[in-house]
Amino acid sequence: MRMKIQTVLVSVDSSSALRGARQFKKHIEENVKKYQLSDMVEVLETGSLGVYKDGVIVAVYPEEVFYEINSTDDAEQLVTEHFLKGRIVKDLMIDKSVIKHEKKETGKLDREERIVLKNVGVIDPGAIEEYIARDGYMALAKVLKEMKPENVIDVVKKSNIRGRGGAGFPTGMKWEFTAKADNPEKYVICNADEGEPGTFKDRLIMEGDPHSVVEAMTIAAYAVGANKGYIYIRGEYYGSIDNIRKAIKDAYEIGLLGEDIMGSGFSFDLSVRLGAGAYICGEETALIESIEGRPGRPRLKPPYPPVEGLYGKPTVVNNVETFSNIPWIINNGPEAFKALGTEGSSGTKVFTLVGNIINRGLVEVPMGTSIFDLIYKYGGGIPNGKKLKIVQTGGTAGTFMNTKKLEIGLDYDSAKEGASLGSGVILCMDEDSCAVDCAKTVMEFFAHESCGKCTPCREGTRVSVKLLDKISKGQGREEEVEQLLMIADVMEQTSFCGLGQSAAIPLRTIVQSFRDEFSDHVQKKPCNACTFVEPKKKKRSKR
Ligand SMILES: Cc1cc2nc3c(=O)[nH]c(=O)nc-3n(C[C@H](O)[C@H](O)[C@H](O)COP(=O)(O)O)c2cc1C
Ligand code: SF4
CATH class of the missing domain: 1.20.1440.230 (NADH-ubiquinone oxidoreductase 51kDa subunit, iron-sulphur binding domain)
Structure with missing residues (x-):
């Protein structure tokens, strides 16, 4: 049998699915068959390719060309032109530098190595073998075979990673408190509630690379001595729920979850719990109440969850993005992680670019990247030639600013300068906003x-x-x-x-x-977008 030599990756995250990704994928497959190209071309699903346009984004490898597909005609044209005639379809092509964040002149990558998003838009999230082929579960194997729980905590502490869920608490310290809590029953929870309007990084991580979360939670459980974990996912996140459930099932099937993982004697059970869309359920103690079956209302703190969490037992609660960093830290070492970002905020951060910005979507850049670069270099600036007027960083609970502070580099300390990191949202509003x-x-x-x-x-x-x-x-x-x-x-x-x-x-x-x-x-002086101006009274038409 001949090897397939070209691959089409169709981005099928839930946002692309709404734009018809699965229908277009089917159409590409049908045309590949119709033009007898099945031996040469394979069509696969992947997670988000990072940037959102009106249509569905597909990537063609090995040429590394990106197209925007808006109709079934586009899908057919892609097959007849690109694969049959070997011609780039200029009308459908989108600028590679937008997806890869390359400097146009040099072609060099502008951002550091991807950590959290390294598999998103690259592998089929439903195929555990693809995750394993890119070093997946290698960190877990290393931890279970070569490291004691306290060594794992030491590595996480040395990396200086802090929580990506908003509060920025040091992750290693949280794990240490839980490990040292005097109770044989402990839990690990992944906070995947993501109720902050405009934030969708955790969704795209779970949809595009669900095994990274499963692997990291198992590592955390080993480190703190927990045998049971829950991923609490926002109920409307259908794509995340499906992909995480499949990842858990596949991991159980090959002995990466459950009893005696990899023959190590360590056992860990993991299951999904669903939220019902209340923002407060993202607060860790309200989330715990919700898992316990009560209305999601926050508890008095202290005691904090590492001491008294789920069912009153010591519990680690970490955000999806926090967990996704862990396998990379174990594989590459804490120093490599610390080499990225700033002194007080190591590693990268996944930012969600939303609002009036040309390249809406996700970008993963080192901590400390300036708001200006996020908006103009990665985000491509403000559409329709409009001027930027209002920026909010950090999510709905974050800071608003005018355009005078765009040079601030975003990290855990930037709130002091007037720009919070929060969940990593950059919301842009143009001059027509009030x-x-x-x-x-x-x-x-x-x-x-x-x-x-x-x-x-x-x-x-x-x-x-x-x-x-x-x-x-x-x-x-x-x-x-x-x-x-x-x-x-x-x-x-x-x-x-x-x-x-x-x-x-x-x-x-x-x-x-x-x-x-x-x-x-x-003083009743209207701004560009004012809503308070009284509508002019309609003149009565003469009869
Ligand atoms: C109202 C409110 C909503 C929150 N929503 C989330 C959320 O959706 N996801 C999240 O990870 N953390 C959320 N948090 C923060 C959590 O309480 C907690 O700090 C976090 O899950 C800890 O994980 P980390 O250390 O990895 O950041 C929220 C906090 C508050 C006060
Ligand atoms: S506990 Fe108080 S602060 Fe927290 S959500 Fe309820 S009303 Fe608001």
């Missing part, structure tokens, strides 16, 4: 998601929406703008959990960064 409307939308989200347990958050979010609504309609007063800042302070200082405390950040920073625009609204 800062007051934007603040109102964000606070409506928090008011909706507040669990209602404590007064500062329940009332603070509700009252700020009311005030912002008045201001946005040109009915507010200057002292009400000041009141918003006061509410932010009270929420931050007195809310029971991180939801209310962090809701203060976007509220305060948008008012401070766009103070003049808030005053303009009070």
Whole structure:
């Protein structure tokens, strides 16, 4: 049999699936068959290729050409032109530098080696053998055969990796607390709730490389002495749920989960639990309540989960991206990880670029990369020749800024300079956006998601929406703008959990960064995108 010499990788993450990826894949396969190219061309599924366009992105190897497919005609043209006639289809081709983040002049990679996304958009996430072929489960084998649990924790501590879920707590320290907790029953939980609007990095990691999470959780369980783990996935993440469930099933089948893994005597059981889309369930103690079968409401801390977590037992809770780094750290050593990023924030970070930005999608770059580079170098700038006006970094609970601070490098310390890292969202809004409307939308989200347990958050979010609504309609007063800042302070200082405390950040920073625009609204001076201008009264038509 002849070896297949060309491969088409069709990006079939859930966003591409909605754009018709599976239908286009089928059409490419049918045409490959129709033109008798089946011996030469194979068509495979993969995770996200990073960038989102209107159509579905496919990659052709070994030529490394990327196409955007918008219709079944495009799919047929790809086969007849590229594979049958050997011609690049210029009309469908997208600039390689957009996907690979290459400098156009030199062709050299601009970003460091991918760690978390190294398999995403490269392997078929449903094929465990493809993960294994790219060193998958090698770190687990090394840990089980060559390392004691305390050595594993030592490596993780030395790497200086900090949690990618928002709070940035040192992962090695968290594992050490759990390992040292005096209780024979322990748990490992992966927080895959990802309720932050605009963040979809964890989804694409789970859809594109589910085994990296399974492998890392097993390593964590060995390190802390846990025999049971849960991946708590947001209920609407159908693609992630399917791919993680399949990865778990396949890992069980070949002895990488369950009893006596790789003959090491260590056993670990892993299963999926589903969230129901409440943002608060991403908070680790609310998540634990939810797994235990109760409404997702946060617990008083301390005690923290490493001491008293699931069912009152010591529990490691880590974010999907945090876990995904672990096999690489074990395989490459803590020094290699520390060589990336900044002194206080080692490694890379997966950023989600959203809003008015040309290359929407994911990019993995070293910690400390500037907001400017993320928006203009990787994100390609602002579409339609518009000017950038508002940026929010870190997610909905992150900081707002105008365009004066774009040189800040994002890491765990950049919040002090006015730009939080959070979950790694870069939200761009162009000159047609209104800062007051934007603040109102964000606070409506928090008011909706507040669990209602404590007064500062329940009332603070509700009252700020009311005030912002008045201001946005040109009915507010200057002292009400000041009141918003006061509410932010009270929420931050007195809310029971991180939801209310962090809701203060976007509220305060948008008012401070766009103070003049808030005053303009009070004085009924419309901005570019204003909604408060009274609609002109229609003239009565003469009869
Ligand atoms: C309201 C709220 C929502 C949160 N949502 C998430 C989430 O979706 N995913 C996540 O990993 N962490 C989330 N966190 C942070 C978790 O409580 C916890 O710090 C994190 O899962 C720990 O993992 P890490 O150390 O790997 O970052 C949230 C926190 C708060 C206060
Ligand atoms: S701050 Fe209070 S009301 Fe808000 S989500 Fe947390 S516990 Fe619930």
